[in-house]
Amino acid sequence: MMSSVIAHAQPGPYTGTLKFRLFYKGNLVEQNDSTWHISPALEDPRFASIKYINSYYHIIPRKTPVGGDVPANFCFSIVHLNDSMVVYVPEFAYKREVVLDSLSFSRGIYHIPDHLYDLKGLFKNEKHSRFFPNIDSTWQPFTNRTYECYLEKVENIDQISDESFSSLGNVSNFRDMHLYRAPNNQLYYYRNNAILSSVNNRQFIVYKVCEITDSTFWGTKMESPFVSSLFQKNGQLYAIAARKYNADGIYSSYGIFKVHFIKTKVDTTLRRYLTGKLYNDLYQIAMSNEYINERRKRQVSQLFKKLKL
Amino acid sequence: MSRGVKVAIGLLGVLLVAYGAQLLSYKDSKGSPDKRLSQNGAVLPILNENGPLLITTAADAILLKTYQMEILRSNLSDDGDTASTLTDVDVEKQAEEINMDVRKGKVCYAPGNNFKLFNFELENCGGTCFSSWITFVHFKWHNKEFVKSLETMSVDTIYQLPDGKFLLLESGFEHPIQAYYAVRRAAKVISFLKDSILVHPISYHGTNGFTFRHDDDNQPRINTYIKYSPQEQTLTYQYISNNSYFGNAKNIDSLRRGTFSYQNGHFEFQSEKISVREF
Known part of the structure; x- marks a missing residue:
């Protein structure tokens, strides 16, 4: 027994x-x-x-x-x-x-990408609504990095509130997404690291929310950001989101971020600007993270000084 | 129908009517003074140290009980599938069997009734007991009510700051090593933006959150505190730091007293005085 x-x-x-x-x-x-x-x-x-x-x-x-x-x-x-x-x-x-x-x-x-696969069931009961790129449509967009939006931090937040007792399970229909209707009637569905921006009331483009580079300046991987909320101010879309980075463990840093939508290729000036902002932020948040050990902080500090931003 | 059942149904009816009335009052209460506010604008916490959940209003009582059951239910099972089908009686029974309890449930209203929060301590006891806290904040943005969870300890006091943000003063116990319990305190500045609660950084010794552990096991004992003065817009604190509990460090108490000043929308660290006593 x-x-x-x-x-x-x-x-x-x-x-x-x-x-x-x-x-x-x-x-x-x-x-x-x-x-x-x-x-x-x-x-x-x-x-x-x-x-x-x-x-x-x-x-x-x-x-x-x-x-x-x-x-x-x-x-x-x-x-x-x-x-x-x-x-x-x-x-x-x-x-x-x-x-x-x-x-x-x-x-x-x-x-x-995972974020597009997770949206498979989004409009299954909405016959006239469509989103693009879509894994059930042409796969041409999957040959390159396209339809991405990059985050530029404008304010540090120590912590943000969480959903109460709600789970983040699979997306089985559009009600599983958060909806933000901007003052200009632009619709945004969003969840985790995906934002759907409306072309009209029925057609949406899916953007992957990601960082301008895939790795930190000390060589570890940048994780996918997590969008908690969206709002618009003076015509500009902002996200309340968590930036996630790796430094002997995965850490989150919260903030208010300006959202830059890129359909095809980001131009060099913007890339350089956003990379500089990202590295500056990573330096600040790593140095004030009490869970990162002193040895790693010294390494981060030395590497940051060598950066040409 | 027995007399007991009739009385129970009647009581339930009264509770539901009171709940509805309270919801309406919460909806229309913006700006109205609350009896629970002390004269300096702070909220007097409604707290029952060791007993059952303290009933404040009928609506709060119902919500407190609902949250209590949901917290137990969500902590009974990792995937939640099994516990979600249990009755409240079964949930309480199973929680008792594994020494899990939701203690010190309370409701705090912010000055001006701008929001209210439900604050719980979840205690898990095995060889030793560990506590964690769960807080649900009810607030409104453009007449729509939101409920969000927020990471806090036990919320003792809420102040409204000059620029409309709110200051939460928190305390709790932690159990960093075997047979050692210490008080932890924290201060948090929050504001509301659309459907989110933002916690603004308070920089202290290179970190973004102002919190400390009070290592006071020596005699004579010294009180720890975080106090806010609405008149001077300053945050003062006092605590003892002693690392001898965590290894071979000398048994030295560092008594730290310091001040933050609220300027340009955030608390600026002003000074800290450290005095030492060795044992």
């Missing part, structure tokens, strides 16, 4: 799954077509199995007690004759089933 209780208390291995349907020139690619080769980018191919069930390819990583055995930036490649397509997919290692219903084969490298 006792042994059975203990056995059930052990953490079991688990994994999420990636599912996709592959199309070529509008036709579904069947498994028995030997001209197609699908291979996950893993050190050892035995770390994942590929199955074809009901017109979907399934990539199932090896199970471990801490989720599927796949790297965070997992991708897989599809080779057909002389062409190849590489797809970086949203995270799926932890009990999540990521489904790409309409993967249309096209040569190139594509990155499907």
